[in-house]
Amino acid sequence: MMKRLLPFLLLLVLPALARAADFSGxxxxxxxxxxxxxxxxxxxxxxxxxxxxxxxxxAPKLPxxxxxxKEWPFAKESKQALEQLTLGKKVSLRYGGRQTDRYGRALAHLFLEDGSWVQGKMLRRGMARVYSFRDNRALVRDxxxxxxxxxxxxxxxWALSYYAIKHHLEAGRFTDSFQIVEGVVRDVASVRGRVFINFGDDWRTDFTLVVEGKARRLFLDSDIKLSHLPGKKIHxxxxxxYYNGPMIQLTHPEQVQIVGSAPD
Structure with a gap:
């Protein structure tokens, strides 16, 4: 009985999750x-x-x-999902940061006439992943x-291994691509105005995060305290x-999610 009810219950719960986001900003x-x-x-x-x-x-990219x-896996399905949601329908635009990119495109959150948040619908269906910028951070945690x-x-x-979270030890195989990487922070070091977040013993070859001066100030005002990261498991x-091993440059705190601590 419960198994038969589960899909119905999910239909009730998932829209509620979208409504929980605070759009007042x-x-x-x-x-x-x-x-x-x-x-x-x-x-x-x-x-x-x-x-x-x-x-x-x-979203997965088309040529x-x-x-x-080379077309990314699931690109056509993602396009079709956005067509199903929006094509031939009216949407409203709301901005939470920089309003246009260098190509002149509007950088907006979209809402259907019934109030549905298009970004939330695409993410909920697994048709896109979160991709944030320093100058557009509204609603990223949601x-x-x-x-x-x-x-x-x-x-x-997310059913495809192509988009799976990568362990930090295999990060070197995926340079020049956008990834979500998982690992336990080994230590944090400050060198000449930069912060280096290390995941292994050898900073010359192991996966590292780099935080420049301007970004460092953003972390000071956030819930992600760089000095508290050692021992934390993060995404x-x-x-x-590639810079002394595989690396990701951090420009804003929302790139980091603490998901646990190192096992004892």
């Missing part, structure tokens, strides 16, 4: 405006000609005319909570580069 609504085209799983076009990038999301670009639920339920893209997201 966003700008007043702009619109509604008709969605005339969906470009991919995180970008669409409005009736006034503007393109909108769903701020806070990264979109880029020569030699989005990460929805993403976590989808990941734990293996919905959408960190960002673009993996």
């Amino acid at each position: 966003l700008s007043p609504p702009e619109g509604p405006l008709l969605v005339t085209e969906v470009v991919d799983g995180d970008t669409l076009r409005l009736e006034d000609g503007r393109q909108v990038r769903l701020v806070g999301l990264q 979109l005319g880029r020569s030699g670009f 989005m990460q909570a929805i993403e976590r639920d989808a990941r734990e339920a293996r919905r959408g893209m 960190v997201r960002g673009w993996l580069k």
